[in-house]
Amino acid sequence: MNKFTNYMRSFFNGRHVVIGVPYLWFLMLALVPLLIVLKISVSEMESTSVSSMISWSEGWPAIKLNFASYVFIGSDELYVQTYLSSLKYALLTTVICLSIGYPFAYFMARAPKHLQPMLLMLIMLPFWTSFLLRIYAWKTLLVNNGVINNVLMSLGVIDAPMEMMNTPFSLMVGMVYSYLPFMILPLYANLSKLDMRYLEAAADLGASPFKAFWLITVPLSKAGIIAGSMLVFIPAVGEYVIPELLGGPDTLMIGRVLWDEFFSNNDWPMASAVAVVMILLIMLPMAIYNKYQSEQAELKS
Amino acid sequence: MAIAPKANIVREDLLRVEGVTKIFDGVVKAVDNVSLTVAIGEIFALLGGSGCGKSTLLRMLAGFEAPSKGKIFLAGEDITNLPPYQRPINMMFQSYALFPHLTVWENIAFGLRRDHMPKEQIVERVESMLSLVQLTKYAKRKPHQLSGGQQQRVALARSLAKRPKLLLLDEPLGALDKKLRETTQLELVNIIEEVGVTCVLVTHDQEEAMTMASRIAVMSEGYFLQVGSPDEIYEMPNSRQVADFIGNVNIFDGVVEEDESDHVTVRCNDCLHYVGHGISGNSGMSVGVALRPEKILLTKEKPTGEYNWCEGEVTEIAYFGAYTTYHLKLNSGKVIKAQELNNTRDLSCGLTWGDRAFAQWSDLAMVVLTQ
Amino acid sequence: MNTNMIKWFSQSWMVVVYIFLYMPIVTLVIFSFNDSQLVTVWSHASMRWYAALMNDSDLIAAVALSLKIAFFSALISVFFGVFTAFCLNRYKRFSGRTLLSSMATTPLVMPDVIVGLSLLLMLVSMQHWLGYPERGLFTILLGHALLGTAYATVVVTSRLREMDGKLDEAAMDLGCQPFQVFRLVTLPLLLPALVSAFLLTFTLSFDDVVLSSFLSGPGYSTMPMVIFSRARLGLNPTINAVATVTIVVVTFAVIASSFYTSHQERKRRREVAQAYSDTNK
Numbered sequence: 001m002n003k004f005t006n007y008m009r010s011f012f013n014g015r016h017v018v019i020g021v022p023y024l025w026f027l028m029l030a031l032v033p034l035l036i037v038l039k040i041s042v043s044e045m046e047s048t049s050v051s052s053m054i055s056w057s058e059g060w061p062a063i064k065l066n067f068a069s070y071v072f073i074g075s076d077e078l079y080v081q082t083y084l085s086s087l088k089y090a091l092l093t094t095v096i097c098l099s100i101g102y103p104f105a106y107f108m109a110r111a112p113k114h115l116q117p118m119l120l121m122l123i124m125l126p127f128w129t130s131f132l133l134r135i136y137a138w139k140t141l142l143v144n145n146g147v148i149n150n151v152l153m154s155l156g157v158i159d160a161p162m163e164m165m166n167t168p169f170s171l172m173v174g175m176v177y178s179y180l181p182f183m184i185l186p187l188y189a190n191l192s193k194l195d196m197r198y199l200e201a202a203a204d205l206g207a208s209p210f211k212a213f214w215l216i217t218v219p220l221s222k223a224g225i226i227a228g229s230m231l232v233f234i235p236a237v238g239e240y241v242i243p244e245l246l247g248g249p250d251t252l253m254i255g256r257v258l259w260d261e262f263f264s265n266n267d268w269p270m271a272s273a274v275a276v277v278m279i280l281l282i283m284l285p286m287a288i289y290n291k292y293q294s295e296q297a298e299l300k301s
Numbered sequence: 302m303a304i305a306p307k308a309n310i311v312r313e314d315l316l317r318v319e320g321v322t323k324i325f326d327g328v329v330k331a332v333d334n335v336s337l338t339v340a341i342g343e344i345f346a347l348l349g350g351s352g353c354g355k356s357t358l359l360r361m362l363a364g365f366e367a368p369s370k371g372k373i374f375l376a377g378e379d380i381t382n383l384p385p386y387q388r389p390i391n392m393m394f395q396s397y398a399l400f401p402h403l404t405v406w407e408n409i410a411f412g413l414r415r416d417h418m419p420k421e422q423i424v425e426r427v428e429s430m431l432s433l434v435q436l437t438k439y440a441k442r443k444p445h446q447l448s449g450g451q452q453q454r455v456a457l458a459r460s461l462a463k464r465p466k467l468l469l470l471d472e473p474l475g476a477l478d479k480k481l482r483e484t485t486q487l488e489l490v491n492i493i494e495e496v497g498v499t500c501v502l503v504t505h506d507q508e509e510a511m512t513m514a515s516r517i518a519v520m521s522e523g524y525f526l527q528v529g530s531p532d533e534i535y536e537m538p539n540s541r542q543v544a545d546f547i548g549n550v551n552i553f554d555g556v557v558e559e560d561e562s563d564h565v566t567v568r569c570n571d572c573l574h575y576v577g578h579g580i581s582g583n584s585g586m587s588v589g590v591a592l593r594p595e596k597i598l599l600t601k602e603k604p605t606g607e608y609n610w611c612e613g614e615v616t617e618i619a620y621f622g623a624y625t626t627y628h629l630k631l632n633s634g635k636v637i638k639a640q641e642l643n644n645t646r647d648l649s650c651g652l653t654w655g656d657r658a659f660a661q662w663s664d665l666a667m668v669v670l671t672q
Numbered sequence: 673m674n675t676n677m678i679k680w681f682s683q684s685w686m687v688v689v690y691i692f693l694y695m696p697i698v699t700l701v702i703f704s705f706n707d708s709q710l711v712t713v714w715s716h717a718s719m720r721w722y723a724a725l726m727n728d729s730d731l732i733a734a735v736a737l738s739l740k741i742a743f744f745s746a747l748i749s750v751f752f753g754v755f756t757a758f759c760l761n762r763y764k765r766f767s768g769r770t771l772l773s774s775m776a777t778t779p780l781v782m783p784d785v786i787v788g789l790s791l792l793l794m795l796v797s798m799q800h801w802l803g804y805p806e807r808g809l810f811t812i813l814l815g816h817a818l819l820g821t822a823y824a825t826v827v828v829t830s831r832l833r834e835m836d837g838k839l840d841e842a843a844m845d846l847g848c849q850p851f852q853v854f855r856l857v858t859l860p861l862l863l864p865a866l867v868s869a870f871l872l873t874f875t876l877s878f879d880d881v882v883l884s885s886f887l888s889g890p891g892y893s894t895m896p897m898v899i900f901s902r903a904r905l906g907l908n909p910t911i912n913a914v915a916t917v918t919i920v921v922v923t924f925a926v927i928a929s930s931f932y933t934s935h936q937e938r939k940r941r942r943e944v945a946q947a948y949s950d951t952n953k
Contacts (some may be wrong), residue, residue, distance in 0.1 A: 005798050014850055015763065017865075018755065018758065018763075019759050019763065019772075021752070021755045022752055022755040022759055022772065022821075023759075023768070023772055025821065026756070026772065026775035026776055026821075027775070029791065029794075029814065029919070030775045030778045030779060031771075031775055032794055033791050033793060033794035034778070034782065036790065036793045036794050037789065037790045037793055039785075040793055053673070085838075104686060104689050107682035107683075111686075117685075117930075117934065121926070121930055122690060123693070125923065125926055126693050126697060127692070128875055128922050128926050129697065129918060129919050129922050129923075130896065130899075131901065132879065132881055132896050132900060133911070133914070133918065134696055134701065135696065135903075136700075136899065136903045137696030137697060137699060137700040138696050139903065139907065140696075140703065140712055140907055140912075141696060141699060141713065143907070145710070145712055146712045147699055147703075147712050147714070149712065157793075177696070180689075180692075180693070181693075208829050234781050235781075235783060238781065238782070238783020238784070238786060240783070240784065240785050240882055241882065245900075245903055245904065255783055255785045258889035259787050262789060268793065270875065271789060272789070272793070275785070275786045276791055277788070278783065278786060279782070282781065282783075286781060299704060363841075363845060364844075364845075365841055366846075384844070384849075385841070385845050386848055386849055391846065392841075394838050394841070394845075395838070396836075397887075398836060400842070400843075400857060401839075401861065402860045412845075412846030412847050413845060415847030415852070416847060426770045442947075445940060445944055446943045446944070446946070448947050451947070460845075463846065463847070479813075497924075
């Protein structure tokens with residue numbers, strides 16, 4: 001019996017340490033910082049630091065909440081516009097990535113088996129090279145005296161350089177370019193697992209290839225479509241680097257507003273409030289996604 | 302091989318399980334108040350379909366699950382709460398669980414090293430295990446470089462290396478294809494008998510249980526339906542469930558008419574059974590009469606006796622090579638199966654679809670089932 | 673549509689997408705050998721910008737800092753990633769499991785700007801109370817390690833999930849205590865996943881600009897920060913040269929490693945086939 005209690009003690013202690021280490025790590029670096037953002041978003045900015053939320057009056061703590069930043073975000077036309085246009089660009093990026101990436105992933109999954117690892121590696125390879133450098137590369141391609149304009153003009157296709165840089169067009173090129181692999185990979189993973197016998201069965205039962213595609217392939221790849229769309233849409237909403245380098249001053253993205261509030265205006269409560277609203281915006285599709293996933297898990301069990 | 306020496310050896314219990322119950326999630330009773338004893342040198346099989354609780358029981362013996370209630374004793378010592386790594390019990394896992402990063406040699410030595418056995422002894426033990434399972438020349442290979450049968454023997458050697466008091470076998474032949482299974486079965490039993498280790502084996506395959514085990518426990522829904530030697534279970538099932546689970550059986554529903562100490566008669570729709578042994582029951586009781594298909598003789602001529610025959614129409618014939626199974630539709634609409642040995646090449650009794658035929662059997666062919 | 677047309681269409685679709693993916697990279701490399709000060713106008717080939725790179729002490733210092741941070745943050749990420757993945761995978765029930773798993777995915781789904789902002793505000797409050805830490809190498813390392821842990825957790829989890837849980841039980845059955853099981857069975861089998869998690873988190877750290885910008889202090893500029901500040905101002909031929917160097921290094925590494933893994937896989941398959949033909953003789 002003594003042996004047993006020793007064993008139980010060592011086991012439980014070991015287990016607690018094993019769980020405790022990552023728990024503390026993430027509490028300190030993931031949860032607490034978000035709570036601090038929440039706290040600061042309802043504080044007031046004082047000269048160099050943020051006001052304390054709790055003040056002591058006559059020995060009693062008084063909690064002071066300041067919703068000025070939120071009120072400002074809600075009432076200011078510019079903020080509302082920026083959020084909307086962030087969502088619009090993110091949605092557009094997702095749709096374009098899906099319409100390029102779905103056929104691509106489909107063709108890749110149908111390519112000869114021995115070629116597929118190489119095709120896959122060619123999709124992953126750019127991912128391993130610096131994202132920043134690849135965005136910078138688009139800048140050299142798209143500017144007025146850039147490579148594309150120069151080539152087209154020397155070929156005589158156009159007389160004057162096209163205005164591509166610092167427009168919604170250049171922004172979308174950069175976004176689609178960066179996020180396309182994130183769409184293709186889950187779609188490919190899903191489509192390559194599709195059992196060809198389903199399509200054979202559909203053909204056997206009289207469905208044309210197009211009918212079979214719409215009625216069998218697309219519904220069965222729903223999980224891949226949703227996963228890919230989430231992987232593109234969510235980070236696209238908060239993107240900062242691409243609009244900063246390719247978007248020019250007129251394309252409104254919320255990530256840049258947050259950056260400017262923080263670095264240029266030094267307005268921490270405002271930056272925090274912008275962040276909190278952005279988190280809420282992201283949580284909505286996440287919640288839908290999670291609901292979908294747990295429903296799928298339930299269906300399976 | 303199938304029947305353990307019973308009478309002439311004094312039984313000495315090695316494993317004793319007392320009223321063990323396992324409840325998952327507070328509601329699901331995977332194992333329900335099970336008690337059993339296993340004698341030294343015995344091969345004991347837990348037989349049942351999936352979800353019957355046999356694997357849970359085995360995992361409790363190994364120490365991977367703690368019983369919710371009850372106790373487990375090994376050689377008189379209470380091991381209920383001992384963790385798996387302190388039990389003198391080793392297991393051969395389903396699909397073997399060989400460590401893929403270690404060679405055959407290292408896999409077998411793995412358990413010995415945990416016991417801090419001196420190096421020379423480890424070498425000696427591993428070599429002897431390798432020769433026992435005839436894999437000496439594969440010692441340097443990794444598991445994926447072996448065939449399924451060889452992997453199975455490595456798993457066996459690994460679980461025997463520590464000379465456990467009790468060896469657990471979890472579906473030992475489940476991962477092998479049918480042809481390999483038969484030869485491996487015999488090989489496995491020979492090795493186990495050579496080592497003399499006591500075994501508890503889990504299987505869903507009745508043939509495997511019958512050929513390997515000296516005693517079988519038939520499990521369903523967490524408890525034992527019947528425990529006994531293979532022939533007892535097959536010839537004397539104690540319930541419809543067991544009769545149905547082990548092999549094929551025809552069950553006639555009927556009522557006891559005559560109840561004597563040396564025989565009973567049971568009246569059914571299609572026939573009258575004269576059973577050549579007494580039962581614990583009384584006349585007027587409704588019972589089932591179990592009759593194995595291979596104990597039925599089919600003829601075209603009407604039998605002369607009063608008892609133990611019935612008449613019907615041949616509706617199905619399935620040829621299995623060694624024997625043929627006929628389906629006979631009786632007058633009441635009941636269908637019974639009869640197996641006829643094909644002991645000549647002209648396919649025996651000459652019956653074909655639609656023929657009228659008579660089935661007959663002896664008065665010791667059937668078992669009366671009261672539950 | 674006949675099958676030939678479908679084939680033609682699918683192949684050209686793929687080729688166009690690959691051109692789209694590789695065009696910017698190829699242009700970067702080509703123009704890094706351009707002599708002209710104007711990045712986009714070709715004059716003639718030269719190694720001029722590589723020479724300039726050698727004398728660019730800011731950039732070289734930044735590269736050194738980035739390598740240092742990437743190496744250590746990858747180590748830390750793999751360490752905590754193994755812990756997290758192990759907890760989530762092997763302990764099915766403990767209070768706060770959902771919280772741990774959602775905290776571990778937070779850095780993956782949050783935009784970088786929010787992760788950076790929240791970490792910075794936390795560090796500032798910490799400094800306010802404890803007088804520590806100063807912003808610099810350590811704070812950048814912390815941010816990258818947080819992001820890296822989340823990614824490492826995903827990589828290790830997927831490997832743990834496909835690992836046979838029976839192996840742990842077999843080890844325990846043969847006399848291993850829980851920690852020995854981890855050391856002798858789980859860890860050796862995780863090794864390939866640890867290597868890929870290390871490479872992934874190294875790359876993430878080496879590539880990050882947003883977290884670093886939030887978390888760095890005066891005097892600590894990583895390579896992406898330097899490139900970013902130059903790229904914001906306009907086009908700069910030294911960036912092309914840096915890009916070419918990193919692309920060459922990364923491409924070689926990726927190709928070499930994929931050759932190695934496919935070689936291992938082929939060898940393994942050969943051995944399995946051999947084992948089966950041996951026994952069927």
